[in-house]
Amino acid sequence: MRHPxxxxxxxxxxxxxxxxxxxxxxxxxxxxVYNFQASTLDWDGATAGTFVGxxxxxxxxxxxxxxxxxxxxxxxxxxxxxxxxxxxxxxALMLNQPLRGRGVYRALxxxxxxxxxxxxxxxxxxxxxxxxxxxxxxxxxxxxxxLKFSYLGDPKTAIFAVMVVNIWMYTGFSLLFYLAGLxxxxxxxxxxxxxxxxxxxxxxxxxxxxxxxxxxLTLLLLxxxxxxxxxxxxxxxxxxxxxxxxxxxxxxxxxxxxxxxSIGYASAISVALLVIAIGSSLLMTRVFGAGxxxxxxx
Amino acid sequence: xxxxxxxxxxGAGVAATSLLAACAGGAATSAxxxxxxxxxxxxxxxxxxxxxxxxxGMIDAFESANPGTTIDATxxxxxxYWVDLAARVSSNTMSDIVGLMPGAQTQQYxxxxxxxxxxxxxxxxxxxxxxxxxxxxxQARLGNPDGDDNFYGLPxxxxxxNIWANTEIMDETGAEIPQTWADLEAVTPTYEGNGxxxxxxxxxxxxxxxxxxxxxxxxxxxGLVYEAEDGTVPWTDPDLVKAFEYWQKLFTDGIxxxxxxxxxxxxxxxxxxxxxxxxxxxxxxxxxxQSDPTADQSTIADLSKGxxxxxxxxxxxxxxxxDSPQYVGGAEFLFGISKNSQNPELACQVLTDWIAGAxxxxxxxxxxxxxxxxxxxxQVFTSDKQEExxxxxxxxxxxxxxxxxxFKDPAIETAVSDALAAVATGSMTPQEAAxxxxxxxxxx
Numbered sequence: 001m002r003h004p005x006x007x008x009x010x011x012x013x014x015x016x017x018x019x020x021x022x023x024x025x026x027x028x029x030x031x032x033v034y035n036f037q038a039s040t041l042d043w044d045g046a047t048a049g050t051f052v053g054x055x056x057x058x059x060x061x062x063x064x065x066x067x068x069x070x071x072x073x074x075x076x077x078x079x080x081x082x083x084x085x086x087x088x089x090x091x092a093l094m095l096n097q098p099l100r101g102r103g104v105y106r107a108l109x110x111x112x113x114x115x116x117x118x119x120x121x122x123x124x125x126x127x128x129x130x131x132x133x134x135x136x137x138x139x140x141x142x143x144x145x146x147l148k149f150s151y152l153g154d155p156k157t158a159i160f161a162v163m164v165v166n167i168w169m170y171t172g173f174s175l176l177f178y179l180a181g182l183x184x185x186x187x188x189x190x191x192x193x194x195x196x197x198x199x200x201x202x203x204x205x206x207x208x209x210x211x212x213x214x215x216x217l218t219l220l221l222l223x224x225x226x227x228x229x230x231x232x233x234x235x236x237x238x239x240x241x242x243x244x245x246x247x248x249x250x251x252x253x254x255x256x257x258x259x260x261x262s263i264g265y266a267s268a269i270s271v272a273l274l275v276i277a278i279g280s281s282l283l284m285t286r287v288f289g290a291g292x293x294x295x296x297x298x
Numbered sequence: 299x300x301x302x303x304x305x306x307x308x309g310a311g312v313a314a315t316s317l318l319a320a321c322a323g324g325a326a327t328s329a330x331x332x333x334x335x336x337x338x339x340x341x342x343x344x345x346x347x348x349x350x351x352x353x354x355g356m357i358d359a360f361e362s363a364n365p366g367t368t369i370d371a372t373x374x375x376x377x378x379y380w381v382d383l384a385a386r387v388s389s390n391t392m393s394d395i396v397g398l399m400p401g402a403q404t405q406q407y408x409x410x411x412x413x414x415x416x417x418x419x420x421x422x423x424x425x426x427x428x429x430x431x432x433x434x435x436x437q438a439r440l441g442n443p444d445g446d447d448n449f450y451g452l453p454x455x456x457x458x459x460n461i462w463a464n465t466e467i468m469d470e471t472g473a474e475i476p477q478t479w480a481d482l483e484a485v486t487p488t489y490e491g492n493g494x495x496x497x498x499x500x501x502x503x504x505x506x507x508x509x510x511x512x513x514x515x516x517x518x519x520x521g522l523v524y525e526a527e528d529g530t531v532p533w534t535d536p537d538l539v540k541a542f543e544y545w546q547k548l549f550t551d552g553i554x555x556x557x558x559x560x561x562x563x564x565x566x567x568x569x570x571x572x573x574x575x576x577x578x579x580x581x582x583x584x585x586x587x588q589s590d591p592t593a594d595q596s597t598i599a600d601l602s603k604g605x606x607x608x609x610x611x612x613x614x615x616x617x618x619x620x621d622s623p624q625y626v627g628g629a630e631f632l633f634g635i636s637k638n639s640q641n642p643e644l645a646c647q648v649l650t651d652w653i654a655g656a657x658x659x660x661x662x663x664x665x666x667x668x669x670x671x672x673x674x675x676x677q678v679f680t681s682d683k684q685e686e687x688x689x690x691x692x693x694x695x696x697x698x699x700x701x702x703x704x705f706k707d708p709a710i711e712t713a714v715s716d717a718l719a720a721v722a723t724g725s726m727t728p729q730e731a732a733x734x735x736x737x738x739x740x741x742x
Binding site: 044045046125128129130131132148149150151152153154155158237238239241242243244245255257258259260261263 | 410
């Protein structure tokens with residue numbers, strides 16, 4: 001026999017949850033299900049669609065551009081997340097020391113993260129322009145001719161050039177997380193290590209680095225999801241080109257939807273993106289435990 | 299027990315969401331009213347062009363001549379507008395008047411657009427088609443199904459693809475307009491290292507690349523590319539492969555500047571050209587807009603004032619091709635009316651006024667672009683040079699335009715665009731590029 005008060009409590013609790021649930025279903029669950037349904041159609045978004053079952057996914061499996069986007073994502077994830085984390089950690093370690101003007105440095109280093117990716121893209125396109133850009137001007141003054149190269153226009157370098165801009169932009173994000181993580185480390189641990197004769201490098205690699213495990217994992221998870229969603233910077237800097245050399249899943253989905261009016265196919269790409277994002281998140285929580293998200297020890 | 303209950307709740311949630319999502323893939327309904335159409339004495343307009351001050355002037359012109367009427371207009375950037383239009387069609391909230399691109403886009407929304415034949419006849423008379431330049435009107439029906447003679451959009455402005463020269467640099471250096479491919483090939487080696495880019499190509503955007511390909515293909519074998527589009531000749535025809543070869547030569551033979559693939563035509567390339575940093579700029583006749591007599595002249599670049607620093611010319615001839623350059627162009631954009639407009643008569647009045655009435659006159663006076671209708675020309679020129687260029691474009695070139703600057707099908711357009719990017723970056727040979735387009739055509 002349940003206590004009537006407990007039942008009332010449950011109803012009250014439910015009443016608090018319902019608004020969030022409604023928002024979740026309307027703005028998260030509904031678009032996802034809608035997207036799944038659209039991915040089974042040959043549909044231009046305006047006229048009536050034709051059910052093609054898994055046809056769009058079969059086409060995706062044979063689409064070399066889709067394969068290219070997956071390869072680019074596979075490159076993008078480690079080549080942006082690792083440098084961002086390493087540089088961010090290095091800067092955080094420096095800015096965690098008593099340093100004059102520390103707040104100003106922190107703000108300046110975090111500034112690129114809060115800028116619009118579109119603005120960043122436009123500015124960097126100008127910097128990298130091999131004819132009238134900043135790097136070209138430096139090349140002419142210094143004789144460093146490699147700077148006067150069309151990094152965004154060459155299919156071999158385009159995606160790496162965008163990655164450099166991405167790292168420049170989001171390192172401040174890693175810096176912020178690591179600074180927060182460093183504040184949580186008990187100073188006595190580092191003191192004890194110092195008394196035991198550990199030098200700065202040893203304290204950093206053997207005490208600080210392992211204790212920042214949750215921060216590393218959180219940045220990794222956010223980095224993977226962020227990488228899969230990368231759109232604005234790519235779109236402004238290369239539009240996924242030249243010849244799909246820097247194409248990623250979101251830019252390809254956008255082109256299919258709004259240039260080719262293939263909403264069904266674009267939805268299939270979005271479903272693939274969703275599956276990869278959820279799959280990688282679940283894999284991470286499975287391998288590392290959910291503690292880095294919930295804050296609990298594993 | 300608790301687990302089963304959780305599954306039931308989750309299942310109910312998914313079922314409810316699935317029901318909610320049941321409308322994916324449905325055609326937008328043909329309701330009698332729409333949220334986007336205002337009704338009463340108000341007409342709504344959404345598009346990406348024309349921008350202010352031209353649009354405000356057009357609205358003022360109509361509202362002054364038709365007291366009590368209101369035009370509620372929203373203009374946004376092109377990419378934003380394509381998304382906006384698609385969403386509005388799907389949600390049945392189209393504005394009364396919409397901006398459209400000829401060909402694929404107009405065809406995609408054909409079922410939601412009002413045929414304009416009656417509207418045009420009611421405002422301009424039965425012989426209304428004679429008012430328009432033929433190429434502009436042809437392109438308004440580009441991609442219509444066989445037997446469908448309706449106009450779902452009417453052309454507002456026209457465009458001719460061409461190259462612009464900086465005459466100040468020409469005067470300083472003695473450079474001449476290249477008439478042939480050999481002349482063009484000689485330009486960059488001759489003038490490189492003089493502080494300006496000899497041939498400034500903004501090849502990041504597909505529309506300019508496909509337009510140049512059409513100029514090349516038509517200069518090699520006039521009209522053949524459209525036969526390939528219709529399937530009567532293969533895309534691997536030697537002359538179409540040759541067009542890819544000459545496109546490739548722009549990059550491999552050093553005609554286009556380093557980094558052309560990463561340069562946007564707008565605003566990058568045009569900004570450099572207007573700043574005097576380039577000798578030649580492949581673009582289109584719309585460059586004449588740079589000299590706006592209604593704008594504060596102190597805000598206009600020196601070269602653009604009165605078009606004094608520019609000279610238009612057509613893409614040079616190709617060895618073994620046509621004897622003279624071919625005219626490639628067509629409608630720049632169209633206006634259409636939503637089938638669900640609550641005020642189709644007023645929308646028709648606005649549309650026809652903006653094309654050939656007082657609004658159209660304001661548009662031409664402000665933009666200096668080429669009209670779609672004959673006889674409309676700017677009332678005031680900022681210089682004799684501007685008048686001379688306008689007359690050359692409107693009276694000599696435009697009547698000769700035979701070849702479209704658009705493809706009918708977006709899939710072919712994208713295939714050609716991809717193939718051009720691949721050729722430019724050395725990822726494909728011209729033959730492979732042509733085969734890749736044929737493969738897409740075969741799959742349609």
